[in-house]
Amino acid sequence: QVQLVESGGGLVQPGGSLRLSCATSGSIFSIATMGWYRQAPGKQRELVASITRGGIANYADSVKGRFTISRDNAKNTVHLQMNSLKPEDTAVYSCNAHIPIGTFWGQGTQVTVSS
Numbered sequence: 200q201v202q203l204v205e206s207g208g209g210l211v212q213p214g215g216s217l218r219l220s221c222a223t224s225g226s227i228f229s230i231a232t233m234g235w236y237r238q239a240p241g242k243q244r245e246l247v248a249s250i251t252r253g254g255i256a257n258y259a260d261s262v263k264g265r266f267t268i269s270r271d272n273a274k275n276t277v278h279l280q281m282n283s284l285k286p287e288d289t290a291v292y293s294c295n296a297h298i299p300i301g302t303f304w305g306q307g308t309q310v311t312v313s314s
Contacts (some may be wrong), residue, residue, distance in 0.1 A: 201225035201303045203294045208308030211284055215312070219279040221294030221305055228275040232297045235268060235279045237290035237310075247292070248279060262288075284312045 207219040219235065234249035248268040250256045256268050267280040277294065289312050294305040 201227055201296065203296060203303055203305035205292065205294050205305045205308040208292060208310045210311045210313065212314050213284060213286060213312055215284050216280070216282045217284065217310060219281065219292055219294075219308060219310075221277045221279075223275045223277070223294075223296055227296060227298050227303070229272055230298055233268075233270055233277040234295040234297065235277075235292055236295055237288075237292045239287075239290040242290075244293075249295075250277065281310070284310075286312050288312050 202224040204222050205219060207217060209217060211217050230252055232249055232251050235247040236244050237247050238244040246259060247262055248256060248258045248266055250268045250270050258266060265283045270277045290310060291307040292310050293307040296303045
């Protein structure tokens with residue numbers, strides 16, 4: 200059974216930083232493209248960043264230069280380092296693992312950027 204567990208969310212002031220982590224159980228991590236998505240109240244879920252099993256990263260234009268996705272294949276974990284946070288980054292952030300036969304999701308973690 201595949202499980203994804205996010206951690207690291209919270210409340211931060213504008214300009215601050217947070218680091219999200221997603222620990223993956225099961226045997227899929229090494230072949231999965233891992234992604235972080237977010238959904239703000241009243242808005243559609245959007246892709247924030249993704250990283251292939253080979254380490255190629257892709258970012259939404261709104262976070263380029265501020266967020267960095269990385270993966271630790273030895274620990275089956277993907278991270279999202281978020282710097283220079285803005286109020287518009289406030290959302291529930293969810294981890295996603297995509298493999299050819301399916302897609303798996305974590306439960307999400309709340310990130311709130313507010314003074």
